[in-house]
Amino acid sequence: PRRGKLTEGNLLGVPLAGGAWGLGVVPRVTDDGWICLGYFYGPYPDLPSVEETATLGAEAAILVGQFGTLGYKTGRWPMIGVMPGFDRANWPLPVFRSEDPLRGGFRKVTYGDDLMAFRMTSMEGSDPALMPDDGLMGHGFVEIRLSRLCGIRSGSPPG
Numbered sequence: 001p002r003r004g005k006l007t008e009g010n011l012l013g014v015p016l017a018g019g020a021w022g023l024g025v026v027p028r029v030t031d032d033g034w035i036c037l038g039y040f041y042g043p044y045p046d047l048p049s050v051e052e053t054a055t056l057g058a059e060a061a062i063l064v065g066q067f068g069t070l071g072y073k074t075g076r077w078p079m080i081g082v083m084p085g086f087d088r089a090n091w092p093l094p095v096f097r098s099e100d101p102l103r104g105g106f107r108k109v110t111y112g113d114d115l116m117a118f119r120m121t122s123m124e125g126s127d128p129a130l131m132p133d134d135g136l137m138g139h140g141f142v143e144i145r146l147s148r149l150c151g152i153r154s155g156s157p158p159g
Helices: 139-149
Strands: 010-015 021-029 035-044 063-068 079-082 096-099 106-111 118-122
Touching: 010 035, 010 139, 021 139, 035 139, 063 139
Parallel strands: none
Antiparallel strands: 010 021, 010 079, 021 035, 035 063, 096 106, 106 118
């Protein structure tokens, strides 16, 4: 079945290794609906409910980054619903880090709310270890990375 475009505040289930679940909060979406910013949490023994997400905040996320929506569009990542009282101001667009292959080290990457326009600047005065990696994560990468961040190392994602 055809799935609609994701919108800000959507909550997605992310299948993790061993049958556990992760949760993705979507605070930004590109106009075409194919790329989102995600704040990810886990593990959950079962697919979390909308009610379980009411107290989540951006600062508690264990993975933050831009991801492609193929996992959702194919039905692998189920829609849980919309976060109660979602306010995009509480879910800021982070400044990302990008490796600089010419100069070495890292550069800061800042995106606009559309997730398309970006600006690269020097890391001066910033700690790259505190920033998420720039780049677009595929759904399989998110599943594996979130599983590892949750301490789940065996088995394979369901489905």
